[in-house]
Amino acid sequence: xxxxxxxxxxxxxxxxxxxxxxxxxxxxxxxxxxxxxxxxxxxxxxxxxxxxxxxxxxxxxxxxxxxxxxxxxxxxxxxxxxxxxxxxxxxxxxxxxxxxxxxxxxxxxxxxxxxxxxxxxxxxxxxxxxxxxxxxxxxxxxx
Amino acid sequence: xxxxxxxxxxxxxxxxxxxxxxxxxxxxxxxxxxxxxxxxxxxxxxxxxxxxxxxxxxxxxxxxxxxxxxxxxxxxxxxxxxxxxxxxxxxxxxxxxxxxxxxxxxxxxxxxxxxxxxxxxxxxxxxxxxxxxxxxxxxxxxx
DNA sequence: TAATATAGTAATAAATTATATACCAAATTC
DNA sequence: GAATTTGGTATATAATTTATTACTATATTA
Numbered sequence: 001x002x003x004x005x006x007x008x009x010x011x012x013x014x015x016x017x018x019x020x021x022x023x024x025x026x027x028x029x030x031x032x033x034x035x036x037x038x039x040x041x042x043x044x045x046x047x048x049x050x051x052x053x054x055x056x057x058x059x060x061x062x063x064x065x066x067x068x069x070x071x072x073x074x075x076x077x078x079x080x081x082x083x084x085x086x087x088x089x090x091x092x093x094x095x096x097x098x099x100x101x102x103x104x105x106x107x108x109x110x111x112x113x114x115x116x117x118x119x120x121x122x123x124x125x126x127x128x129x130x131x132x133x134x135x136x137x138x139x140x141x142x143x
Numbered sequence: 144x145x146x147x148x149x150x151x152x153x154x155x156x157x158x159x160x161x162x163x164x165x166x167x168x169x170x171x172x173x174x175x176x177x178x179x180x181x182x183x184x185x186x187x188x189x190x191x192x193x194x195x196x197x198x199x200x201x202x203x204x205x206x207x208x209x210x211x212x213x214x215x216x217x218x219x220x221x222x223x224x225x226x227x228x229x230x231x232x233x234x235x236x237x238x239x240x241x242x243x244x245x246x247x248x249x250x251x252x253x254x255x256x257x258x259x260x261x262x263x264x265x266x267x268x269x270x271x272x273x274x275x276x277x278x279x280x281x282x283x284x285x286x
Numbered sequence: 287t288a289a290t291a292t293a294g295t296a297a298t299a300a301a302t303t304a305t306a307t308a309c310c311a312a313a314t315t316c
Numbered sequence: 317g318a319a320t321t322t323g324g325t326a327t328a329t330a331a332t333t334t335a336t337t338a339c340t341a342t343a344t345t346a
Contacts, residue, residue, distance in 0.1 A: 175302080
């Protein structure tokens with residue numbers, strides 16, 4: 001039990017550098033704006049302001065302005081929620097998606113580059129192990 | 144080649160929730176203070192102000208104050224670098240380490256909890272796969 | 287239907303973070 | 317040894333983020 005956990009915990013520092021890269025603000029976005037776009041991108045689906053607010057621990061009062069600025073800059077759209085007329089649904093625009101994908105591209109290229117330090121057999125091993133980890137972590141999350 | 148990368152990239156969202164948890168500020172620390180402690184904790188070794196500044200993309204002018212406040216609050220120590228008398232070496236105090244470990248404890252408990260959703264065989268698989276991934280990722284980083 | 291809870295907005299002050307410029311002392315280069 | 321670079325500090329200003337309180341309109345509940 002604790003052996004698995006140890007390995008899991010260790011995994012995080014191993015990916016830390018790349019996460020740092022995600023945090024880096026892309027030119028014209030503030031830290032929080034970036035967090036919001038990132039969160040939308042990760043979730044791959046429209047979210048309400050409240051959902052974002054709670055997940056990121058940003059008070060809803062702040063969200064109003066943040067959302068407005070992101071909208072003005074063309075990163076997201078905001079439309080009424082048909083189910084609940086009080087709330088709004090936030091979605092990434094193409095530009096918004098692109099701004100996030102850019103960061104991933106850098107991570108991707110970095111990884112490809114480092115990969116050459118492994119021989120062919122190790123590469124196959126890594127691929128299989130990553131696949132297994134992803135599969136099982138996902139399974140764990142599905143409560 | 145691109146198959147491995149795909150799995151690698153996918154790994155990051157799978158760990159995202161826990162990373163979010165790391166970002167959450169613990170009571171009396173500001174966002175940047177937290178980032179600095181986290182970075183020191185991850186690196187497991189003393190760093191100069193410049194190293195932190197560059198890695199976190201925080202201008203050195205800000206560092207002076209940030210470091211001072213962290214020192215005043217007892218999270219870090221600052222001592223002259225013997226090799227280069229212009230620079231200083233920053234280290235986590237016990238309190239500083241503890242403040243970071245707390246967050247990991249939560250991640251750990253969360254993981255242990257989710258683990259019950261896998262059967263025994265899957266747990267063994269996960270452990271082995273995680274071990275493999277960690278081993279190979281580390282090997283890749285050692286240039 | 288009246289009372290209450292919820293999603294979001296508005297506005298303001300205080301704290302944090304970002305940007306720019308100038309400075310000192312030790313290190314490096316010529 | 318003089319000139320230049322580098323690690324860090326000091327200071328002022330602007331932008332962002334946090335915190336507080338009050339408000340509107342829709343949902344929910346009794």
